[in-house]
Amino acid sequence: xxxxxxxxxxxxxxxxxxxxxxxxxxxxxxxxxxxxxxxxxxxxxxxxxxxxxxxxxxxxxxxxxxxxxxxxxxxxxxxxxxxxxxxxxxxxxxxxxxxxxxxxxxxxxxxxxxxxxxxxxxxxxxxxxxxxxxxxxxxxxxxxxxxxxxxxxxxxxxxxxxxxxxxxxxxxxxxxxxxxxxxxxxxxxxxxxxxxxxxxxxxxxxxxxxxxxxxxxxxxxxxxxxxxxxxxxxxxxxxxxxxxxxxxxxxxxxxxxxxxxxxxxxxxxxxxxxxxxxxxxxxxxxxxxxxxxxxx
Amino acid sequence: xxxxxxxxxxxxxxxxxxxxxxxxxxxxxxxxxxxxxxxxxxxxxxxxxxxxxxxxxxxxxxxxxxxxxxxxxxxxxxxxxxxxxxxxxxxxxxxxxxxxxxxxxxxxxxxxxxxxxxxxxxxxxxxxxxxxxxxxxxxxxxxxxxxxxxxxxxxxxxxxxxxxxxxxxxxxxxxxxxxxxxxxxxxxxxxxxxxxxxxxxxxxxxxxxxxxxxxxxxxxxxxxxxxxxxxxxxxxxxxxxxx
Numbered sequence: 181x182x183x184x185x186x187x188x189x190x191x192x193x194x195x196x197x198x199x200x201x202x203x204x205x206x207x208x209x210x211x212x213x214x215x216x217x218x219x220x221x222x223x224x225x226x227x228x229x230x231x232x233x234x235x236x237x238x239x240x241x242x243x244x245x246x247x248x249x250x251x252x253x254x255x256x257x258x259x260x261x262x263x264x265x266x267x268x269x270x271x272x273x274x275x276x277x278x279x280x281x282x283x284x285x286x287x288x289x290x291x292x293x294x295x296x297x298x299x300x301x302x303x304x305x306x307x308x309x310x311x312x313x314x315x316x317x318x319x320x321x322x323x324x325x326x327x328x329x330x331x332x333x334x335x336x337x338x339x340x341x342x343x344x345x346x347x348x349x350x351x352x353x354x355x356x357x358x359x360x361x362x363x364x365x366x367x368x369x370x371x372x373x374x375x376x377x378x379x380x381x382x383x384x385x386x387x388x389x390x391x392x393x394x395x396x397x398x399x400x401x402x403x404x405x406x407x408x409x410x411x412x413x414x415x416x417x418x419x420x421x422x423x424x425x426x427x428x429x430x431x432x433x434x435x436x437x438x439x440x441x442x443x444x445x446x447x448x449x450x451x452x453x454x455x456x457x458x459x460x461x462x463x464x465x466x467x468x469x470x471x472x473x474x475x476x
Numbered sequence: 477x478x479x480x481x482x483x484x485x486x487x488x489x490x491x492x493x494x495x496x497x498x499x500x501x502x503x504x505x506x507x508x509x510x511x512x513x514x515x516x517x518x519x520x521x522x523x524x525x526x527x528x529x530x531x532x533x534x535x536x537x538x539x540x541x542x543x544x545x546x547x548x549x550x551x552x553x554x555x556x557x558x559x560x561x562x563x564x565x566x567x568x569x570x571x572x573x574x575x576x577x578x579x580x581x582x583x584x585x586x587x588x589x590x591x592x593x594x595x596x597x598x599x600x601x602x603x604x605x606x607x608x609x610x611x612x613x614x615x616x617x618x619x620x621x622x623x624x625x626x627x628x629x630x631x632x633x634x635x636x637x638x639x640x641x642x643x644x645x646x647x648x649x650x651x652x653x654x655x656x657x658x659x660x661x662x663x664x665x666x667x668x669x670x671x672x673x674x675x676x677x678x679x680x681x682x683x684x685x686x687x688x689x690x691x692x693x694x695x696x697x698x699x700x701x702x703x704x705x706x707x708x709x710x711x712x713x714x715x716x717x718x719x
Contacts, residue, residue: 375664
């Protein structure tokens with residue numbers, strides 16, 4: 181598996197200690213070196229493209245720490261639910277509990293993987309924050325989701341929010357690791373696992389009567405109050421504007437032969453399908469702000 | 477996931493074979509480059525109209541993904557054209573969504589490729605894919621077909637990160653990456669959905685998600701044999717260099 185190779189390569193770097201450098205700088209440096217070392221020599225020897233056009237300016241260390249924060253968040257969320265004294269009743273069915281157990285297992289595997297990546301690179305692994313999934317900051321403010329662990333529907337809403345944010349956040353960090361093909365590959369593989377989770381949680385909600393598709397759709401019923409911080413989980417997701425790298429707006433509504441249904445869709449309905457066909461990224465700041473809703 | 481591909485001996489082998497392929501390219505590229513100046517992107521060529529040869533650049537990669545999206549769009553269109561009799565209204569709506577998303581992905585890639593799209597001269601003679609190995613007249617058969625192609629698509633999109641390109645190609649590849657990953661997210665949602673429809677709770681089962689919670693990843697060399705039976709052409713991905 182690629183990540184094993186990645187770990188081995190990162191481990192090789194552990195002897196290259198830079199005496200006198202601050203721990204963070206050392207870790208950054210090592211991770212920077214890892215980026216170059218991981219690439220085949222034929223690529224690594226070549227000059228890197230200009231950073232122009234890169235939205236995020238995060239180091240690889242920043243990316244891994246953000247990913248770990250989000251995976252801590254998801255992992256802890258499902259672990260708390262599965263540990264509820266009335267868990268069997270809470271999940272309603274054995275199938276529901278099995279599904280959540282599957283997701284929980286992956287999230288704890290993601291935590292372990294990211295912790296190993298950081299450790300092997302010589303970075304300090306951030307400790308798991310304190311989480312309050314009601315969003316009350318441990319009682320310091322009004323709760324956003326007061327019944328998250330007493331109402332299965334609320335639990336699934338929060339699960340959907342966390343999973344969709346995870347998908348968006350990984351996508352937002354792709355450009356920051358694009359120089360490192362193995363790390364990029366790992367991020368993409370984490371990202372598509374989160375996409376599967378999100379789709380399944382949405383399916384569970386649909387079975388319980390919620391108006392929501394397995395893919396993010398403008399027709400989904402909102403799960404948060406418009407304009408609130410939690411609503412940022414979906415800000416921009418309904419966009420049907422996509423651009424070529426040129427950049428040039430892709431003319432979905434005029435030129436491309438995508439209106440193939442019978443009967444043909446209205447322009448509005450067609451652009452809603454375009455919005456469904458592309459998931460949008462969020463940047464690190466937005467992902468962090470959303471994670472902070474549940475951290476105290 | 478292919479464990480052998482990333483073992484150290486495997487990596488060393490690939491490095492050696494890369495050099496071999498690079499050497500071979502010097503000899504054969506004169507043919508491909510005829511009529512192009514150095515700045516032109518080399519379009520993949522269809523020789524004797526029956527073999528699609530993909531080049532080791534962004535054009536080759538995008539044509540590869542374009543072919544996969546064509547394949548998926550064709551499958552979903554075929555199901556939509558004649559819904560299985562045991563399809564529910566929800567099944568129908570879902571397959572129409574799936575068809576529409578894949579057509580949108582297909583046309584997006586075609587638009588990105590512009591004159592470098594491999595079937596630019598095909599006119600109305602679009603490829604007719606072969607789905608006779610599936611039973612598309614039943615719900616179970618339609619979802620089985622969908623699951624098969626969706627898993628290929630997810631692993632193929634995850635695999636694009638492993639492409640090894642010349643330096644001058646890196647910026648082009650990276651410029652397209654963000655848009656490709658936006659489509660990849662939706663492919664993974666589709667995959668989970670069709671799996672669940674076929675077998676409840678199989679959205680992220682252990683046959684696709686490894687022990688570290690990582691989804692599958694395949695190179696074109698791994699994908700090509702898996703789609704060969706559906707293609708009316710031969711797909712030649714030997715030039716594409718993946719680690």
